[in-house]
Amino acid sequence: MNKYRKVAYYPGCALEGTAHAYNRSTKEVGKALGLELDEVKNWNCCGAMEVKNVDPKVQTYLSSRVMSIAANEMGADVVMAPCNGCYHNLKKAEHDLAQDAGSREVVERISQKAGHATYRAGQVETIHALDWIKHGLGEEGLKRKVKNSLKGLKVANYYGCMYTRPRHIFPEKDKGPGTESTSQPHFMDDLLEAAGAENVDFPLKTACCGGAHTLSDSDISTKLVLNILRAAEAAGADVIATECPTCHSGLEMHQVRAEKVFGEKTKVKMLYFTQLLGIALGLSPRKVGVHENVSDGIALLKDKELA
Amino acid sequence: MPIHEQSLIRPENLKTHDKLVLDGVDVSGHWSTFIEPRVVTDYNEALQEEIAALPGGEHIHRCWQCGSCTNSCTVNAVNPDFNPRFWIYLIRMGMESELLRDKDIIWQCVSCNKCTYACPRDVFPEGVMKATAHWLELQGHTPKSKSTLFDEEFTEQVMATGKIEEGRIIRGFFAKTGQALMQDWLVEMAKRLARRLPIKLGFLMGWATIFRPRTRGWSRAGEAIEEYVHEQQAKQRKALSLE
Ligand code: SF4
Ligand code: SF4
Ligand code: SF4
Ligand code: SF4
Numbered sequence: 284m285n286k287y288r289k290v291a292y293y294p295g296c297a298l299e300g301t302a303h304a305y306n307r308s309t310k311e312v313g314k315a316l317g318l319e320l321d322e323v324k325n326w327n328c329c330g331a332m333e334v335k336n337v338d339p340k341v342q343t344y345l346s347s348r349v350m351s352i353a354a355n356e357m358g359a360d361v362v363m364a365p366c367n368g369c370y371h372n373l374k375k376a377e378h379d380l381a382q383d384a385g386s387r388e389v390v391e392r393i394s395q396k397a398g399h400a401t402y403r404a405g406q407v408e409t410i411h412a413l414d415w416i417k418h419g420l421g422e423e424g425l426k427r428k429v430k431n432s433l434k435g436l437k438v439a440n441y442y443g444c445m446y447t448r449p450r451h452i453f454p455e456k457d458k459g460p461g462t463e464s465t466s467q468p469h470f471m472d473d474l475l476e477a478a479g480a481e482n483v484d485f486p487l488k489t490a491c492c493g494g495a496h497t498l499s500d501s502d503i504s505t506k507l508v509l510n511i512l513r514a515a516e517a518a519g520a521d522v523i524a525t526e527c528p529t530c531h532s533g534l535e536m537h538q539v540r541a542e543k544v545f546g547e548k549t550k551v552k553m554l555y556f557t558q559l560l561g562i563a564l565g566l567s568p569r570k571v572g573v574h575e576n577v578s579d580g581i582a583l584l585k586d587k588e589l590a
Numbered sequence: 591m592p593i594h595e596q597s598l599i600r601p602e603n604l605k606t607h608d609k610l611v612l613d614g615v616d617v618s619g620h621w622s623t624f625i626e627p628r629v630v631t632d633y634n635e636a637l638q639e640e641i642a643a644l645p646g647g648e649h650i651h652r653c654w655q656c657g658s659c660t661n662s663c664t665v666n667a668v669n670p671d672f673n674p675r676f677w678i679y680l681i682r683m684g685m686e687s688e689l690l691r692d693k694d695i696i697w698q699c700v701s702c703n704k705c706t707y708a709c710p711r712d713v714f715p716e717g718v719m720k721a722t723a724h725w726l727e728l729q730g731h732t733p734k735s736k737s738t739l740f741d742e743e744f745t746e747q748v749m750a751t752g753k754i755e756e757g758r759i760i761r762g763f764f765a766k767t768g769q770a771l772m773q774d775w776l777v778e779m780a781k782r783l784a785r786r787l788p789i790k791l792g793f794l795m796g797w798a799t800i801f802r803p804r805t806r807g808w809s810r811a812g813e814a815i816e817e818y819v820h821e822q823q824a825k826q827r828k829a830l831s832l833e
Contacts, residue, residue, distance in 0.1 A: 296756070301756055327805040331744065338818070340645075392818070444701075444702045449707055450707055495702075496737055499737040506668055507668070579782070
């Protein structure tokens with residue numbers, strides 16, 4: 284059986300909080316597509332972009348604990364994370380544990396004191412929610428399940444920083460046809476195209492939204508987000524599709540902030556790619572949590588006769 | 591994109607006389623431009639080693655000054671004074687006083703890793719920026735940046751409970767930095783949400799956060815992490831001769 288059809292699921296903190304809609308739509312889409320999720324038991328935060336600045340090896344430990352539970356307590360081969368931060372951190376931990384004796388030593392020491400099995404590199408494969416659908420089902424399988432084609436909806440696909448950078452932690456990418464590209468990622472484009480959407484040519488797919496300083500240096504974040512929103516509008520997009528709770532809330536928050544603080548209004552909407560897929564699969568906007576987004580996509584969906 | 595250069599000659603050191611006659615020859619205007627000589631005597635020969643002793647700075651010695659980091663840098667595109675290549679040069683040369691001229695913007699690196707992606711020498715410039723920002727704080731050249739305060743608030747919560755809750759982080763951070771929580775734009779965002787989702791308003795602003803997410807049985811892990819972090823911090827202070 285395809286090992287991606289049933290995976291250990293690591294939602295991460297954001298999906299329990301502000302990105303509840305992403306959690307909900309991911310689960311609904313999985314159900315509709317026959318892809319199974321088994322939530323990692325009693326998981327912990329991976330440290331996001333913050334803990335590494337206090338100590339990078341602690342971040343490695345935090346990620347390793349999640350993978351250890353998946354491998355040693357649940358017998359999973361694959362862990363799926365829908366958050367770029369979580370996905371990135373688990374990948375980084377995997378890389379460091381395979382390559383660096385110092386990281387192995389610290390992880391061993393903390394794991395022992397914490398009283399759980401130490402994670403060993405190679406025990407699980409970490410994937411993103413995009414890989415899950417792309418490899419678990421694929422575009423052809425997805426096309427067969429589309430009931431409400433996204434035809435006429437113009438989408439800019441936004442992947443952010445951590446899905447592709449730094450490239451050395453993603454050894455499976457850039458391996459030619461069928462694999463993901465770190466310079467021109469396309470997995471989300473592929474899936475949404477299969478769902479009928481029209482992907483616009485969007486040059487800022489992997490631009491940074493300044494998420495690291497969203498509150499500590501808000502003006503820079505607002506400027507960076509505004510670049511992204513404007514570029515999407517200039518490319519003719521109605522919607523920016525997102526695949527990360529931090530990117531998504533960064534765009535939403537700073538769209539509001541740009542308007543309130545800089546007087547710069549933009550009207551492009553943000554929707555998680557799982558929300559868009561859910562709608563294409565015939566689920567109601569409410570079921571995939573569109574009403575929970577800050578940027579109100581309902582009117583647009585109605586306008587396009589998708590809701 | 592062009593290579594972003596940073597001149598080693600400061601504009602204030604370029605001297606031009608509007609009226610100057612030398613040996614009967616009129617050299618007024620650009621003809622008389624000269625560079626005020628500048629002698630650097632205060633090299634800190636330990637600077638590179640000190641940065642390399644902090645997490646992220648380990649590979650600074652590999653830099654061959656190609657400029658790809660600065661050329662790809664997100665923050666450089668917004669502020670041309672933000673120049674990782676130049677700072678790495680100054681650190682490797684031990685030119686501490688020159689580095690200090692930019693001390694208030696180094697922490698602004700957004701960790702986008704475009705530099706790490708572009709660097710042909712695996713310097714991990716993103717890490718070097720973090721190490722440099724921490725070095726400035728540890729040496730007392732700058733107060734802890736808002737970014738550091740945010741990282742600390744976040745890490746404390748992870749150590750305490752294994753998980754974070756965004757509303758609590760935001761409140762903790764605003765309290766630490768003495769900012770008002772009721773910023774216009776945050777309120778506006780909450781209002782937009784509340785139109786459709788009254789519960790979320792409370793969640794975001796933390797008014798209704800009674801439930802605090804936590805990982806069960808976390809205390810031993812939390813203690814082990816804390817112990818390790820303290821050990822590392824002591825080592826770093828020693829490497830910087832701060833003990
Ligand atoms: S990266 Fe974000 S969502 Fe993922 S575990 Fe960490 S804080 Fe939580
Ligand atoms: S785009 Fe923003 S939120 Fe997403 S990974 Fe980059 S900095 Fe983080
Ligand atoms: S890209 Fe790397 S080698 Fe080139 S200047 Fe920057 S740090 Fe140095
Ligand atoms: S990680 Fe920092 S230094 Fe590197 S490109 Fe991004 S903002 Fe610039």
